[in-house]
Amino acid sequence: MTSPETAQALTVDRQGQPSAEATRQSGLARRSARPTRPIVLRAIWLTVPAWLVVIFGGLIPLLELVRMATYSGSLLTPGPAHYVGLGNLRAAFEGQGVLHQIVVTLIVAVAGLLVQFPIGYAIARVLTWRPRFLRIWQAILVVPLVLTPVAIGLVWKFVLDPTLGLERWAFSAFGVQVNLFASTPLALATIVGVDAWLNIPFVIVLLYAGMLALPQEQLEASHLDGASWWQEQRYVQLPLLKPVLLVTAIIRVINDIMLFDIIYILTSGGPGTSTETMSLLSYQEMFQFFQSGQAAAVALVLALIAIPTIVMFNRFVRPRI
Amino acid sequence: LSIRRFLRRPAAVATAAAITIGVGTAIAPSASASQSITVLITSSPSASALQSIAPAFTKQTGIHVKFVEVPYQAITTKLLLANKSGSIPYDVAQVDSPMMAPLVAAGALTPMKSFFAKYKEYKSTDFPQKVTQYTEYRGVPYTLPLSTEPYTVFYRKDIYAKLGLKPATTWAQFASNAAACKKAGYYGSDLSYSSTDAVYEWATILYSLGGRMLNSDNTKATITTPVAMQATKIYNSLIPYTPSGAINGGEVDAISIFGEQNVCTMIEGTGNWESIYSPKNSKVYGKLAMSPIPQGPTVLFGWLIGLPTKSPNPTGGAEFLAYALSPAHVSTFVSDGAPPPGRTSLLSSPKITSELPYMPVLLKTESGALHFPYIPQMPEVLIDISEQLNSIATNGESAQQGLSKAQSQVDSVLG
Numbered sequence: 230m231t232s233p234e235t236a237q238a239l240t241v242d243r244q245g246q247p248s249a250e251a252t253r254q255s256g257l258a259r260r261s262a263r264p265t266r267p268i269v270l271r272a273i274w275l276t277v278p279a280w281l282v283v284i285f286g287g288l289i290p291l292l293e294l295v296r297m298a299t300y301s302g303s304l305l306t307p308g309p310a311h312y313v314g315l316g317n318l319r320a321a322f323e324g325q326g327v328l329h330q331i332v333v334t335l336i337v338a339v340a341g342l343l344v345q346f347p348i349g350y351a352i353a354r355v356l357t358w359r360p361r362f363l364r365i366w367q368a369i370l371v372v373p374l375v376l377t378p379v380a381i382g383l384v385w386k387f388v389l390d391p392t393l394g395l396e397r398w399a400f401s402a403f404g405v406q407v408n409l410f411a412s413t414p415l416a417l418a419t420i421v422g423v424d425a426w427l428n429i430p431f432v433i434v435l436l437y438a439g440m441l442a443l444p445q446e447q448l449e450a451s452h453l454d455g456a457s458w459w460q461e462q463r464y465v466q467l468p469l470l471k472p473v474l475l476v477t478a479i480i481r482v483i484n485d486i487m488l489f490d491i492i493y494i495l496t497s498g499g500p501g502t503s504t505e506t507m508s509l510l511s512y513q514e515m516f517q518f519f520q521s522g523q524a525a526a527v528a529l530v531l532a533l534i535a536i537p538t539i540v541m542f543n544r545f546v547r548p549r550i
Numbered sequence: 551l552s553i554r555r556f557l558r559r560p561a562a563v564a565t566a567a568a569i570t571i572g573v574g575t576a577i578a579p580s581a582s583a584s585q586s587i588t589v590l591i592t593s594s595p596s597a598s599a600l601q602s603i604a605p606a607f608t609k610q611t612g613i614h615v616k617f618v619e620v621p622y623q624a625i626t627t628k629l630l631l632a633n634k635s636g637s638i639p640y641d642v643a644q645v646d647s648p649m650m651a652p653l654v655a656a657g658a659l660t661p662m663k664s665f666f667a668k669y670k671e672y673k674s675t676d677f678p679q680k681v682t683q684y685t686e687y688r689g690v691p692y693t694l695p696l697s698t699e700p701y702t703v704f705y706r707k708d709i710y711a712k713l714g715l716k717p718a719t720t721w722a723q724f725a726s727n728a729a730a731c732k733k734a735g736y737y738g739s740d741l742s743y744s745s746t747d748a749v750y751e752w753a754t755i756l757y758s759l760g761g762r763m764l765n766s767d768n769t770k771a772t773i774t775t776p777v778a779m780q781a782t783k784i785y786n787s788l789i790p791y792t793p794s795g796a797i798n799g800g801e802v803d804a805i806s807i808f809g810e811q812n813v814c815t816m817i818e819g820t821g822n823w824e825s826i827y828s829p830k831n832s833k834v835y836g837k838l839a840m841s842p843i844p845q846g847p848t849v850l851f852g853w854l855i856g857l858p859t860k861s862p863n864p865t866g867g868a869e870f871l872a873y874a875l876s877p878a879h880v881s882t883f884v885s886d887g888a889p890p891p892g893r894t895s896l897l898s899s900p901k902i903t904s905e906l907p908y909m910p911v912l913l914k915t916e917s918g919a920l921h922f923p924y925i926p927q928m929p930e931v932l933i934d935i936s937e938q939l940n941s942i943a944t945n946g947e948s949a950q951q952g953l954s955k956a957q958s959q960v961d962s963v964l965g
Binding site: 304305306307323390391392393394406408410411412413496497498499500501502503513515516517518519 | 623624626627630631633634652655656657744745746793794795796797798799800803806807810811926927929930933937938940941943944945947952962
């Protein structure tokens, strides 16, 4: 058996450089750690379905989007499209003023997060206290999750209609008449509110599951150490919940960046264009103006906005080996 | 060649041949398939009338009619996307007038001249000139009128009688009637100011004052002219008398409010008469009347119907149109509660006039009505103007500022 001293002597020569023997041994070790050819082939074969999904479900549509965004696409012009580079993007920025839609998209996403998260967190926390009729509360809270956004948009549009809807009766009780869709701040607040109504249950479900999965030993230890409620939240629960909180937040941000159906139904981008998001603009370019190239360019910008959050998401959900 | 390769080659050829034959069988229309047509429609009384006529057509010709109903917005997109792909699976398509030019520009609609020559029983000359022009793009007919619906004033004759009001002949009178209604506790007016539909009613006022949205060769917007400013002033002066739900709602919302609430007047296409006035479900049955748009000519609207290019059964499609829209069958539209195509013979028929009480107003307005410019960019132009009108009406933007913005957006679209 080689003593540690001898091993040291074997691996380092007089000048302190790794000896030839040590280099040879480490090379052998590397070679023996390298997977053999059959294993590599089997690994490739086993991951083929995943690669097919990535290629056909993600890569090809993305490349097609880039192709459409860089070609003179219009459903109105017969004949083949030709390459225009950034022409569609330039046209979208010049013609429709895309910057405005980018700002609206970010406002909706950030405001959505600021509303949905604290409320969702608070309700999830209350649920962990096991209130009476817990199962009934759970069932009620999950209802919006199983409704389609289009149906929810239509219901809320009717409820908030200033002439025919229930909102009219609610406000008239106070002797005022409010048209929520006739001013920019109110229309934006309405969109954020309805989106929150739809998605707070999602936040609750994820955070509640995260809270239930917290290690009880650490919570009990903090109790024994005399931590106050606030200290327990601040120094024990929130750090332990951090991965769940971040993943939930990122999913919500991505979804709200892409938000379309609720806005389309409630305001159609109005008043004027003040609630027009990137998704709505892309839809408008494609389905109302029939400019497929510009629609793709806008969608590409939207994807670029969402990519940082997607990268963050991937970082947090990556398994730590 | 190895034996295996030698055997593989004919097997591959045989497989390819089998696939080709199979695909060929699937694509080539069989004798029975050519005896059917597909009609693209969107939910409307006109589409329902076509569906009522179809069984009799099938009985007479043996051609089965399949209807594909899609949302309004999807009609044009479906046709354009199919056209881009090289074949349109619809033999007949219902289209709205602002969408005709985009479809023709894309090469998705067939000119109707040969149809007129072949199907004499259609009687293409039985229409007022304005209705004929409504179906044409650059002087060539590409569609047939499925309904004729000029914009008119709908008013509540019971409220007017109670308040001693008369149908307006000027916009000043229109506004004073609206004010009188408001004072008596009713909504005075019911125009839409939405970011999608505002342009239709605003343009009705503009056209009646002699203004236009675009210049004569459709290369520049003319929406900052004094007459456009005047139209905007009139349009906005009616906001205080309008139900809030109509201000941001589209035309559909304005129409339901008119049918549900006590609203004195509304500007809409004549075709909405039946949907508001239906004795079965109307709250205003017996209380409604119609008068022409104050001051000048009105704007002509109505469904069009055409034959898509690259369709599987163009002859069957043409036969269906000739049958359904011929003078002999067009009265079915009236009995089905759909606004009929504005045939001169139909509109002057005493029987029809007695069935549709608004017919005299339709006759009066139809002959002088104008249609929006037919250019491929029209859908974008209409949205751009609507968005700015909505902003002016609801978001505190000045008329001058909003119209200038619309002018520059439209000019950039046209440029």
